[in-house]
Amino acid sequence: MSQHRVVVLGAGVSGLTAAFILSKNKNYSITVAAKHMPGDYDIEYASPWAGANYLPVGKEGTPSQEYERNTWPELAKLAKEHPEAGIHFQDTLVYRRKKDKGPVSEWFAELIREDAWFSKVVPNFKVLSKEELPKGMDGGTSFTSVCINTAIYLPWLVSQCLKNGVIFKRGVVKHIADATLLHHSGKKADLVVNCTGLFSLFMEGVQDKNMYPARGQIVLVRNDPGYMATTSGTDDGEDEAVYIMHRAAGGGCILGGCLQADRWDSAVDPNLAIRIMKRAIALTPELVPEGKGIEALDVIRHGVGLRPMRKGGIRTEKETIKGPDGNGVRVVHSIGHGGYGYQTSWGCAAAVVRLVDESLTEKARL
Numbered sequence: 001m002s003q004h005r006v007v008v009l010g011a012g013v014s015g016l017t018a019a020f021i022l023s024k025n026k027n028y029s030i031t032v033a034a035k036h037m038p039g040d041y042d043i044e045y046a047s048p049w050a051g052a053n054y055l056p057v058g059k060e061g062t063p064s065q066e067y068e069r070n071t072w073p074e075l076a077k078l079a080k081e082h083p084e085a086g087i088h089f090q091d092t093l094v095y096r097r098k099k100d101k102g103p104v105s106e107w108f109a110e111l112i113r114e115d116a117w118f119s120k121v122v123p124n125f126k127v128l129s130k131e132e133l134p135k136g137m138d139g140g141t142s143f144t145s146v147c148i149n150t151a152i153y154l155p156w157l158v159s160q161c162l163k164n165g166v167i168f169k170r171g172v173v174k175h176i177a178d179a180t181l182l183h184h185s186g187k188k189a190d191l192v193v194n195c196t197g198l199f200s201l202f203m204e205g206v207q208d209k210n211m212y213p214a215r216g217q218i219v220l221v222r223n224d225p226g227y228m229a230t231t232s233g234t235d236d237g238e239d240e241a242v243y244i245m246h247r248a249a250g251g252g253c254i255l256g257g258c259l260q261a262d263r264w265d266s267a268v269d270p271n272l273a274i275r276i277m278k279r280a281i282a283l284t285p286e287l288v289p290e291g292k293g294i295e296a297l298d299v300i301r302h303g304v305g306l307r308p309m310r311k312g313g314i315r316t317e318k319e320t321i322k323g324p325d326g327n328g329v330r331v332v333h334s335i336g337h338g339g340y341g342y343q344t345s346w347g348c349a350a351a352v353v354r355l356v357d358e359s360l361t362e363k364a365r366l
């Protein structure tokens with residue numbers, strides 16, 4: 001049987017995870033084509049900027065919840081058995097304040113529940129007693145999560161794909177149908193997996209108007225408090241957040257953040273950076289020696305990334321799209337992973353692979 005030619009457009013965590021799972025099927029000949037690849041840092045490329053940890057936020061009964069549920073065992077397995085992937089387990093504290101409202105507290109609505117659906121998914125889930133809560137917190141939970149060093153994990157995904165014969169190439173397309181011309185064989189691809197994140201808003205043939213950015217600013221420091229923590233909100237505005245994530249394998253500690261909807265600006269806001277550092281020390285005083293403030297933080301870099309948000313949630317869907325030449329092109333979308341692209345990655349990619357299999361089986365029958 002001849003191989004099906006597949007182009008995965010996009011080399012963020014969504015494209016790379018889908019390509020890796022697809023590459024286990026020897027009936028597929030796969031090219032990953034993208035404007036940005038692991039190693040690049042660019043405002044148009046969300047994946048390198050992520051913390052990234054596993055803090056489930058999917059609402060009960062949604063595809064996101066299913067993807068998060070199905071992703072945990074894969075990330076845990078990598079943390080246990082494949083240290084070279086750059087993922088480690090971390091004790092995690094999640095605090096809740098009654099007064100918090102607005103975008104950040106809505107984002108964390110499932111995360112902060114004492115009866116959270118994921119309490120039976122992650123190890124060591126526990127509701128904190130009053131005595132264990134810092135001043136100002138009304139409730140909290142603790143559990144074991146993971147933190148991913150994206151600077152190691154994304155290249156690790158590339159190396160797994162290369163081992164399975166996937167070919168990588170740079171390419172920028174204007175119309176999704178043009179991605180069929182990027183297959184390394186020189187022949188037209190049978191199917192395109194669309195993993196272009198936020199830029200599906202503009203790409204001809206897709207132009208998904210439900211996509212929008214949510215700006216996230218971070219500070220990467222050498223300090224390590226020894227655990228991860230977050231809260232349902234801050235006193236600095238409803239779209240500001242506080243989270244501390246300690247990356248595996250010397251990756252430093254990410255201090256965040258914010259969730260600024262419809263903001264595209266890539267420049268670091270220095271005032272926000274100061275608020276981020278102050279809030280991080282207030283929540284995790286172990287970041288700095290006792291009595292010290294932000295001057296004791298050893299900054300590696302400041303950064304800004306745009307979360308590829310989507311009204312209606314993640315889009316995993318197959319479609320036939322008419323190209324500029326009038327011919328239909330089979331496409332499977334995997335876009336709109338918002339602030340949860342890593343923690344949904346394996347579950348979502350498995351759903352994408354099922355859609356690719358279905359679409360190419362239909363094609364073979366025609």
Ligand code: FAD
Nearest residue numbers: 010011012014035036046047053173197216305341342343
């Ligand atoms: P991207 O990483 O943006 O990749 C898109 C790809 O498509 C790129 O390769 C790009 O070059 C390519 N592309 C786009 N347009 C074209 C074109 N026309 N032609 C060719 N190629 C194109 N998630 C978590 O799970 N946990 C976290 O802790 C977490 N923390 C985060 C913190 C911050 C500050 C930010 C910004 C995000 C965070 N996220 C987190 C979210 C996560 O980073 C994203 O959901 C995820 O990276 C999206 O990946 P993606 O592959 O869909 O898109």
